[in-house]
Amino acid sequence: MPTTAIFRSMTCGAVRTASHRAKAIGHHMMSTTTSSTSEPTVKFESNSALRSYILDRPLKRNALDEQMLTLLRPKIEEWSASDLCGTIVGRGSGPVFCSGGDVASVVQNAADPATRPKAMDFFKREFEMDYILAALKKPYVVIMDGVTMGGGVGLAAPAPFRVATENTQFAMPEAKIGYFPDVGGSYFLSRLDGEIGTYLALTSQTLKGRAVFEYGFATHFIPSRRIPMLLDRLAELDQPHPSLVDHTLEELSSERDDSEPPALFTGRLRVALDSAFRHDSVERIFKDLRTLLQDGDATVRQWASDSLEMLAMRSPTSLKVALKAIRRGKRMTLREALEMELKIASAYCSGASPDFDIGVKAVLIEKLKTRPEWSPSSLEGVSEDIVSRFFEPTSPYVSSAPRLEIPEHLAAEAISIPMRYALPSENEIGAVIRGSHSSGGEMGTRAEDVLARFAELRPGKLGVKEKVLEVIQRRCKVTDNADGNFVWLKWIH
Numbered sequence: 001m002p003t004t005a006i007f008r009s010m011t012c013g014a015v016r017t018a019s020h021r022a023k024a025i026g027h028h029m030m031s032t033t034t035s036s037t038s039e040p041t042v043k044f045e046s047n048s049a050l051r052s053y054i055l056d057r058p059l060k061r062n063a064l065d066e067q068m069l070t071l072l073r074p075k076i077e078e079w080s081a082s083d084l085c086g087t088i089v090g091r092g093s094g095p096v097f098c099s100g101g102d103v104a105s106v107v108q109n110a111a112d113p114a115t116r117p118k119a120m121d122f123f124k125r126e127f128e129m130d131y132i133l134a135a136l137k138k139p140y141v142v143i144m145d146g147v148t149m150g151g152g153v154g155l156a157a158p159a160p161f162r163v164a165t166e167n168t169q170f171a172m173p174e175a176k177i178g179y180f181p182d183v184g185g186s187y188f189l190s191r192l193d194g195e196i197g198t199y200l201a202l203t204s205q206t207l208k209g210r211a212v213f214e215y216g217f218a219t220h221f222i223p224s225r226r227i228p229m230l231l232d233r234l235a236e237l238d239q240p241h242p243s244l245v246d247h248t249l250e251e252l253s254s255e256r257d258d259s260e261p262p263a264l265f266t267g268r269l270r271v272a273l274d275s276a277f278r279h280d281s282v283e284r285i286f287k288d289l290r291t292l293l294q295d296g297d298a299t300v301r302q303w304a305s306d307s308l309e310m311l312a313m314r315s316p317t318s319l320k321v322a323l324k325a326i327r328r329g330k331r332m333t334l335r336e337a338l339e340m341e342l343k344i345a346s347a348y349c350s351g352a353s354p355d356f357d358i359g360v361k362a363v364l365i366e367k368l369k370t371r372p373e374w375s376p377s378s379l380e381g382v383s384e385d386i387v388s389r390f391f392e393p394t395s396p397y398v399s400s401a402p403r404l405e406i407p408e409h410l411a412a413e414a415i416s417i418p419m420r421y422a423l424p425s426e427n428e429i430g431a432v433i434r435g436s437h438s439s440g441g442e443m444g445t446r447a448e449d450v451l452a453r454f455a456e457l458r459p460g461k462l463g464v465k466e467k468v469l470e471v472i473q474r475r476c477k478v479t480d481n482a483d484g485n486f487v488w489l490k491w492i493h
Helices: 014-031 066-081 103-110 116-134 151-156 185-191 196-203 210-214 224-235 242-251 267-276 282-292 298-313 316-329 334-349 355-365 384-388 426-434 447-457 464-475
Strands: 042-047 050-055 087-092 096-098 140-144 147-149 161-164 169-171 476-480 487-491
Touching: 042 066, 050 066, 050 096, 050 224, 066 087, 066 116, 087 151, 087 224, 096 140, 096 151, 103 116, 103 334, 103 355, 116 151, 116 334, 140 151, 140 224, 147 151, 161 210, 161 242, 185 196, 185 316, 185 334, 196 298, 196 316, 224 242, 267 282, 267 298, 267 464, 282 298, 282 316, 316 334, 316 355, 316 384, 426 447, 426 464, 426 487, 447 464, 464 476
Parallel strands: 050 087, 087 140, 096 147, 140 161, 147 169
Antiparallel strands: 042 050, 087 096, 476 487
């Protein structure tokens, strides 16, 4: 994965910004059913050079709906073009950043051919918002101090600075409701280390607290009590360079302490995860997990059992669609991935599978704890023809899919989910060990040399030493040259 995000300067003029705002306001006036006296579901704050949006829909756990998207986009575009704006911050009210999209209303609209275009338009507008956030020319910080799932992940993933706290609960739970990880999930999940992204997409497992940082989604871990201080510090930065924002975040970050639970996926368990979820076939993943039920390591056996139990609850169609999307997304740009996901979302709305409707009603509305009555109910019943409904250009289920409308000044941008300020990826650590890292110089092949190199590449970054040592322990063979002076590392493919 590239370690440097490319954020080029926007050239949006005041006229274009005003046009977008007028269009959005008009759409809002036509679409919203709330009264003019209702409390806004997105609040906006200005503090010196800091601009913040606060998602504030507490009864719906800050779930994104049409009105929130209508409010967000013009303000974000305005801030991006403003010389008075230094840093943009996204956060949520209460113990939630954003629990996802308001899919119950989407499913309701999709059920009626007359309102189906409205359901598709929701996904179109949501994905456009995610892309615009990825193209901001201002430093963008998202504070995930609470539940961050689904659509909330879509708002957070494009940020070069993604802050986790001890309260963070991160998940892409779409397979639970017969859908698939969208909002760029096929892009960013496929670029996490190893097969962590595949595992999260298929199981809908939740990462909590520091784990969100340690496994690559968050770029910093800051205790919740320090967030007010962080906001004050960011407000003091008039025209902040990203490196200055990174330094500010790092100063308020904290190291792991003894009271925190140990890292989830390390050593033998991590090897098992990457091995089992490496396949392009869901059936092969199930087969490997069943084999691991006989593993000599009790921790691996328990993890395999838990994983099989979670997968068995998921929509078989969703599992196959999600896996195919993630494998394709790894070779795509962000825009290409979002375009693919919009087609898949439209196919679900158009009846390519009944599972989205089944899952939303069972899980979100009726709140059943039992397995929904998926159709087909087994992996064997999900033929390649069914899966192709979501991907093939000639599929009648995607023929009515809308296309993303990206502002002209963003359309040619080379966008990547930024990882420059996160912990080094496993691929980057491997490149240093193998001597092929782009930073050049004398590449060490001893553990102390690798640690020294990353002290230069990520100066002052908390958690780097622990990450590098864990990867070395798991991915390297240690060779002693028998003279007592050097212990060499050999990368294991």
